[in-house]
Every structure is written in structure tokens, then in C-alpha cells.
Amino acid sequence: MxxxxxxxxxxxxxxxxxxxxxxxxxxxxxxxxxxxxxxxxxxxxxxxxxxxxxxxxxTRDDLVAAVLGEVEVYLIEIVSRSLGGPKAVHEALEALAVNFSRDAKEKPDMMKVWLDWSTGVRADVWPRYMDVLERLHAIAQKVLERGMGEGVIPPDLSVKAAARVYLGGGHTVALMQFSGATPPEIDAVIGHLVRTAMGIGPGAPLPAAG
CATH class of the missing domain: 1.10.10.60 (Homeodomain-like)
Structure with a gap:
């Protein structure tokens, strides 16, 4: 050197x-x-x-806390930014899935640490992840509740369950990028995630943007 x-x-x-x-x-x-x-x-x-x-x-605890803090900030920011604003509900849901897919390529380190953290059911890191996940669920749930109020989501849909399933799909999208899935394959999964979250059948069109 x-x-x-x-x-x-x-x-x-x-x-x-x-x-x-x-x-x-x-x-x-x-x-x-x-x-x-x-x-x-x-x-x-x-x-x-x-x-x-x-x-x-x-200490190593300090190091772990700092790294996970970076991932926490990233997750809250990307979910809030993607799902926020005046976008139609289906556009917001699609935006988040697309952004997760993009960042698996552009920010692979961040995404890999997130995926590892999300599966680390260990006493020292797991409670913090569950706290973050609850915050993410709340953000997604608010978007789905808006869709219900706008009449684009069925009134009998459990928005809490839908939010959990939808965000869980973010893992799948990121993993597909790492596994070398093709863009059409990823797009098909994103479309399925959005429709499932909104309680829309596979053959039904998405609501037109207002």
C-alpha cells in the first residue's frame, strides 16, 4: 500500500x-x-x-446494531416511498415490488442482509426484525384500507392478512433476481402479488387509475 x-x-x-x-x-x-x-x-x-x-x-453487538439499523432505515424508506403519494393503489403496490426487484440488482448487499436477517430466528436479532416488520405491515395495510375506501378492494378482504402476504412476496421477488429469473417471470409474480393483495382474480383487469 x-x-x-x-x-x-x-x-x-x-x-x-x-x-x-x-x-x-x-x-x-x-x-x-x-x-x-x-x-x-x-x-x-x-x-x-x-x-x-x-x-x-x-463490540460485535454494536457492529450488528449499526448494520441492521442501516437495513431498517432502508426498508422503512423504500416501503414508505413506494406506497406513498397520490398513486392508484395497484400502482403503489406494483411500484414497491418493482423497486425490490431493482434493488436486488443495484443494492445486492443491502438486500442480502435483509433476507438473512428475516430468517434469523435468534433471540438477539429476531425481536428487532419483528418490530420492523410490524411497521412495514402497518404502512402496507394503510394503502389497502385506502383501496377499500375507494371501492377498488372488496370490503370483506382482510387487509391485515393481505398486507402480510404481499410484503412476504417481496422476499420472493428479490430471491428471483438472485436466482437469475427472467424479467417476464418476475413481472408475472409481481402481477400475481398485486392482484392477490387487492383480492382481484387472475383474469380480472386492474382498476383504471383515477
Whole structure:
């Protein structure tokens, strides 16, 4: 490593250094998993010493909390942004599924950590994920309730159950990208998710945008 490269690293502000280490941590967690990633993995990716990583994230619990905090912010933001605004209900639901599919390609580390976290039924990380999931369900449920009020969703549909099934489908869409599914295959699943969430049969047209 050159002196110039070492000097460039030392010139980072503490805030910039923490952000750099957090990016490296996200990549390390995507590769090694939430249960196995360590300070050493982060240090290797960042090209710094292990004590340097510890100076920003003192314990492994601190490191895990910081990485999962990034994923939590991402999930709340993408769900709120995709489902929010004046879009028609089916357009909002489609937008979120499409954005999940896109980010599986453009933000693979973020998506891999999310998928790993969502299956890690472990005492230390699972309760936090369940809290996040409840918040996501509430956002999706509000959109479906709006659709019911607009008359585009049947009044007897359980919006709580539909919201849970719909967001669970986000995993499927992301996994399909990682498995190399074709765009038509992904589009077919997205269409099925939207129709199922809205209680619309496979042959029925989606409501026209208002």
C-alpha cells in the first residue's frame, strides 16, 4: 500500500470514516451473514486495522446494531416511498415490488442482509426484525384500507392478512433476481402479488387509475 493511500485514509473525518466502515460492514454481513460477520471481516474490506474498527463499533453487538439499523432505515424508506403519494393503489403496490426487484440488482448487499436477517430466528436479532416488520405491515395495510375506501378492494378482504402476504412476496421477488429469473417471470409474480393483495382474480383487469 502506498504512502499516498495511507495518508488519504487518515484524512477522513470521523463521520466519513464511520460511514466507510459501515459500508464495508454491510458488504461483510452480506458475504458472511449476520451471525458470522466480524470486526476482522470489516477491517479487511476497509484496509484498516481491527482496532480501528473497534474504535467506531466497540463490540460485535454494536457492529450488528449499526448494520441492521442501516437495513431498517432502508426498508422503512423504500416501503414508505413506494406506497406513498397520490398513486392508484395497484400502482403503489406494483411500484414497491418493482423497486425490490431493482434493488436486488443495484443494492445486492443491502438486500442480502435483509433476507438473512428475516430468517434469523435468534433471540438477539429476531425481536428487532419483528418490530420492523410490524411497521412495514402497518404502512402496507394503510394503502389497502385506502383501496377499500375507494371501492377498488372488496370490503370483506382482510387487509391485515393481505398486507402480510404481499410484503412476504417481496422476499420472493428479490430471491428471483438472485436466482437469475427472467424479467417476464418476475413481472408475472409481481402481477400475481398485486392482484392477490387487492383480492382481484387472475383474469380480472386492474382498476383504471383515477
Amino acid at each position: 502506498t504512502i499516498a493511500a495511507r495518508t488519504a485514509r487518515t484524512r477522513l473525518t470521523p463521520q466519513a470514516r464511520r460511514a466507510q466502515l459501515l459500508d464495508c460492514a454491510l458488504a461483510a454481513f452480506a458475504e458472511h451473514g449476520v451471525a458470522r460477520a466480524t470486526h476482522s471481516h470489516v477491517a479487511e474490506r476497509a484496509g484498516v486495522s481491527v482496532p480501528a474498527v473497534h474504535s467506531y463499533f466497540r
